[in-house]
Amino acid sequence: MTQSFSFSLNATDGKARTGVISTPRGDIRTPAFMPVGTAATVKAMMPESVAATGADILLGNTYHLMLRPTAERIANLGGLHKFMNWDKPILTDSGGFQVMSLSDLRKMSEKGVTFRSHIDGSKHELTPERSMEIQKLLGSDIVMCFDECPALPADRTRINESMQMSMRWAQRSRDAFGDRPGYALFGIQQGGLEEDLRAESAAALRDIEFDGYAVGGLAVGEGQEAMFNVLDFAPDQLPTDKPRYLMGVGKPDDIVGAVKRGIDMMDCVLPSRSGRTGQIFTRHGVLNIKNARHADDPRPLDENCGCPACRNYSRAYLHHVFRAQEMISGMLLTWHNLHYFQDIMQGMRDAIATGSFAAWEADFHAGRAQGDIEPL
Template identity: 50%
Template sequence: MSGEFTVVARDGANGARAGELVTAHGVVRTPAFMPVGTAASVKGLAPWELERLAPEMVLANTYHLLLRPGVDAIEALGGLHRFMGWPGPILTDSGGFQVFSLAGRRQIDDDGVAFRSHIDGSPLRLTPEGCVEAQRRLGVDVAMALDVCPALPASDAELEAAVAMTSRWAARCRAALPPGGDTMLFGIVQGGLDLGLRRRAAEELAAIDFEGYALGGFSVGEPPAAMWDAVAGSAPLLPDARPRYLMGVGTPRDIVHAVAAGVDLFDCVMPTRNARNGLLHTSRGPVVLKNARWKASDEPADPACDCPTCRRCSVAYLRHLYLAREAAVVVLATVHNLHFFLSLMRRTRWAIMTGRFAALRDTVLAAETAGG
């Protein structure tokens, strides 16, 4: 049944867990990392290249799809899966983060948020009901409730107001998209670094009964150590029987810290954005292509990697393409970086199921301090 989540293994030394989330387009095996396809495309990849990488689920963004090409157009063309040529599960962000990033171009009230398009300046309005209805019409597997994401630093009063409004909007989202259909609905817990507020938000959203719960408002400028501590304190507050999703995070280091806290799902633009900027994630740490140390290196960027890029291309060749501004380097680097992240999640899941997660975490943390 769509929406069913089962924890199949736990690490006895921490909160790490492996699970399975049933969706209308397949089973998502967790912990899982979702490549970001903001505008119905993972940057740098054709749909068949993405399918070969075999992510458990991909992410698209409601805000961007509302603006262009529009929900009507995508629905008329058979829904988002058919539109973007991706047969597997899809999660859509509500667009709340993007709307609240439009400083000076949006106004918020209890009903929703009014804003102007970043494309042509046209006035638009997003309500909790409209947000989830748009995601339902897109035909996605997981929709996110509309939330209020305050920018940091934020005052205690601003954080408290954001939590209160997010809870009110969450109830309206749930009423607009009841359980039982093919589109699941996840609620989003806000509260900044305040664990008291996070606890209150988690309790209020748990009472609404979503199919999953997300931690929002992280990786917005706070120090990494502060984020890790807050995630470690927040994740156990979410219902144990439902999937837990840490939004917009992060680095391999962030991921293993969060998995240890009991987080199941992740997304981040980092692997694709870093690929376009000439940074490769590897088992020996980050590789920066512009660095002269790679100019004559005949080895792959990651000797331990079996992705198509590492099987065929030397790091010297990738460096040459990057410095020459050849478009091919974006594809090659994106394939590698996403393969690395997805492989990390598969190894993490296996480590949890075989009692080896602590060793894997130590290996990842050590590698992240190396590289160059």
């Protein structure tokens, strides 16, 4: 078992890359999709079920965990892995994004952010140093530096000021993180949709030196076309020998487009949140289980899917338990969605390794354009 953190690139096809991030808790095959375990759980899933979908790593949420049950409590109970019964790697975000989205409950300064808890109104302060301390208490394998992420659209002056402060906070995060063998700290590139500001941010992060680099400040309302325009240049501004992580993405076609442009890691609540609301992702596009067309349909969601929802249950049953608001509905539909997202990742890893990514991508888009099977 490796005792250090490393990244090896095994193959490239165009800009698409496949490789392995090695950590003391296990390997992460890239491109990797990280299910989001906000409050130390991927909602509606057992940890072993999440692993069964093919996930090598989970994301935990600093903001939510620091408020409840608190990082100190988790540390006293043996750390986040033990607490939630997940023995593979965990990445924690810095808390910055959640705090920024509390615009009416927060005050920001050069030092950091003070805010009121959305749970009980109690007052808290989050700084680069405190974010590093919390993530160390949690024991996450990959720690994200503390940054500010302005919502788009924003004017260039605001984006530049925010990026400059995020770079100062990145240096403070690096200093506070210290020397922790086996654990990794990722820097976060900012700069909105501006190529020159992104380049300046990337240069500042490279000077500080991180174990991996995230493309931050996207998937915040700018739309897919604008996001892809940034991804046409942003990953190329980051080191090729370190993992590149696109935060908060996304839909299946967002993920494929990001990997095509050189991204190695992604996370999103979409597969689990959609599972709980009856939205299902399949090779043939998106279907809604609440629709009456499924009420008498004995067929599976997808006859070629190996997840328990597709292997063992009919559309009619899944429609019924969703309508009846039975807990098993969210469990089965979330499992299916996470399984499908991991299938996409495996498909891309295989295609990049054999130099057939373009053909795989064409098949992927053709399948989704077909739409769902005809109603009975």
